Amino acid sequence: MKKNIIFLLIYIAVYGCYWENQEALYPVDQFCDTAFVSFSGDILPILTNNCFSCHSNSNAPENAFGITLEDHVDVSASAILIIGAINHLEGFPQMPKNGVKLDTCKIKVFEAWENQGSLDN
Ligand code: HEC
Incomplete structure (x- = not known):
């Protein structure tokens, strides 16, 4: 149970960063x-x-x-x-x-x- 929560937190942290860095990850043309x-x-x-x-x-x-x-x-x-x-x-x-x-x-x-x-x- 505890392990699942930790995984969830890691997932949120990584995914959150991923979204925040969209502009850095993709070329400007997409936006x-x-x-x-x-x-x-x-x-x-x-x-x-x-x-x-x-x-x-x-x-x-x-x-x-x-x-x-x-x-x-x-x-x-x-x-x-x-x-x-x-x-x-x-x-x-x-x-x-x-x-x-x-x-x-x-x-x-x-x-x-x-x-x-x-x-x-
Ligand atoms: C603060 C005033 C100022 C602003 C703001 C400004 N310019 Fe200029 N621009 C000048 C001056 C003065 C010149 C004459 C060349 C020089 O002094 O470098 C010039 C020259 C130019 C030239 C060269 C024209 C030629 O026939 O050689 C172009 C192209 C140009 N500007 C485009 C722009 C564009 C596009 C913008 C906006 C993104 C802009 N300028 C904003 C003052 C300005």
């Missing part, structure tokens, strides 16, 4: 929906929250040498540059400038949007 990325629904919110303090149409002249990333035409034209910048690849300015690197899922979502044709959807 990151990149199937159908939409410009208005997925990309604009990422840019709004992380980039518009400098790159919106109204802030860019003062904060980003006029580099605007608000309209679809600007974002799609700069997609490769943006991917380099948010991945902090060598030879690209690290973005968000003076900020924390975007989390992996946001980067994957942006890359998926570019792969899916940088649509204005």
